[in-house]
Amino acid sequence: MRIFSDRLLDSLNKGLKHSYLLFGNEPLFVQESRQLITQQAKAQGFEEVHRFTIDNTLDWNDVFDCCQALSLFAQRQVIELLVPDSGINATISRSLAELQPLLHDDILLIISGSKLTRAQESAKWFKGFLNNGVHVSCATPDVQRLPQWVMQRCRKLNLKADGEAIQLLSQWHEGNLFALSQSLEKLSLLYPDGTLTLVRVQQALSRHNHFTAFHWIDALLAGKPNRAQRILRQLEAEGIEVIILLRTLQKELSQLIQMRHALGSMSIQQVFDKYRIWQSKKVLYNSALSRLDAQRLRGAMRQLTKTEILAKTQYDVSAWPLIQQLTIELCTTDNSLSFSS
Template identity: 30%
Template sequence: MKLNATQLTRQLKDGLAPVFVVSGDDPLLTGETADQIRHACRQAGCEERLVFHVDRSFDWGQLYDASHSLSLFAQQRLIELRIPGGKPGDEGGKALIAWLDTPPPDTTLLVTLPKLDGSAQRSKWAKTLIEHPASRFVQIWPIDAQQLPGWMRDRLAGAGIQASPEALELLSARVEGNLLAASQEIEKLKLFCNGGVLDAQTVQEAVADSARFDVFNLADSMLKGEAQQALRVLHGLRGEGVEAPVVLWAIARELRSLANMAQDLARGIPLERIFASQRPPVWDKRKPLLSKALQRHPAQAWEAWLSIAQQADEQIKGQHAGSAWDSLARIAVEVSGVRLKL
């Protein structure tokens, strides 16, 4: 069953479903939606939480074992299944369908995955996740440029701040569509607002130009094959205090897009048709850049870097050992064409 954000809130008030699926590409919106479900699980008494990360070597027997094992610590359990590549494969699809057909008692399954493309949505496993009565499928839609001022107005209002139209326009221009950066700027603006009113002058004084341009210069450098330049930009961003989630957001978005395009290319679909099928379609000036990157690496490589990006996300959250910046640097140089010896 498909749900929007409002319907999800009502569903969680009524009780937990056996399975929740959160699908989308924006890290802030998908993360907050998953957090909302986790909070509802805790409120319902879930004290035990298991997290599985699906990559090419994932053993789907682990999910079966988890569904048939008895909880030793709590009556309610939350099991998270994270699929950064967006496709569980034949074995994974069968495992998900089997779970839905016979959901284990006192257990909630939370599946997170990127936005499903057209071919994925037509697959049997995806249709089952979307349509099965035991499942609640939440599609996270991106906030476009026209919706961004309204989204920020509501976000600021939730923080007790009333913003002028001029302030919203200026703030929108500064963050350039990066919702994670927008959320961080709103948190800073709470310290600068007098009387809960935000005007353009306050934004001008308090909000530095978004690092998004430099972050996307990083993505362009690695796609061009300029490893040293990519590392210089990455180290510069870190030195300027740019948060790792902002950098990860930009890099992961490129990786997901290129992973899907590489899979289509491997199936023999012409590159121009692949570019035209993207939403939004690839700009002409970016086509040579993406073509070069796709010719340099096979589909498997893009999937491997998505797994490293997932690892960086876990490192940011303290769920995996090591430095997220080291993981980001590894992605940058390997996408540039330099293979590291690990």
């Protein structure tokens, strides 16, 4: 059975299945779906939870042993498997296929990861789990569907938002549903009557959303020009020192240049391991490395150096327009672009 994440609760209320496959590009939906399933499972006596990350260090025998640890006093168990960003290869597929026949009524399996390809959804292991399981689609709403999602979220929090407020919330967070969800929770506390107008939302977002240089860097890595420029405008308005931004960006560009060079002899996962990239940051770095070749990275570093010299020597000339230009050029997908001299 296949459902969207917003239909998961209805499905759970009809009874638990042996397995749940949570796949999609929206981390909030994956996280909330996992929480819903484990809460429902706990209410039905699944007391033990075993979590495994599928990587090179995983001993699959540990996973298989959880399914086979049967006794009169054994507790019902939840097994969670986190699929790596690199996806499911042939070795992982074989192990998952071996796991499927070991499931029974005292085991509930949750497999979560990023969006699957059509080929992966046609694989033997995937079809095997769907025989008595549920595939929960955790895709990010597109621009047209996002306001509808915001409206549904407001209803859950007993918020009454008008059309302009919903539109502003959708545009302000630019697809970051974690941040959007947190903003709605803050708004529910800020306005106990639950009424959200455009003016109220504008005032609240301006007051509560304070960005740092690291938010700007994340937007640059992700290639989101509108968000990056909005953060930059707020940082300028708050009076952050230009040199702090330039130093932060210099560190990231230096690492990206090194990572780009390393990709000549290593896989992307090996590069991430070598530079100890956090799991939550891998998507951002993957986006930057896919978008920016070595020539553009070196050009950005040269432009950054010139901007720093200007900031330190020409006190009557603002460096902010150059940083804005650098922001746009780092976010663009046009590899033929050459940084200004």
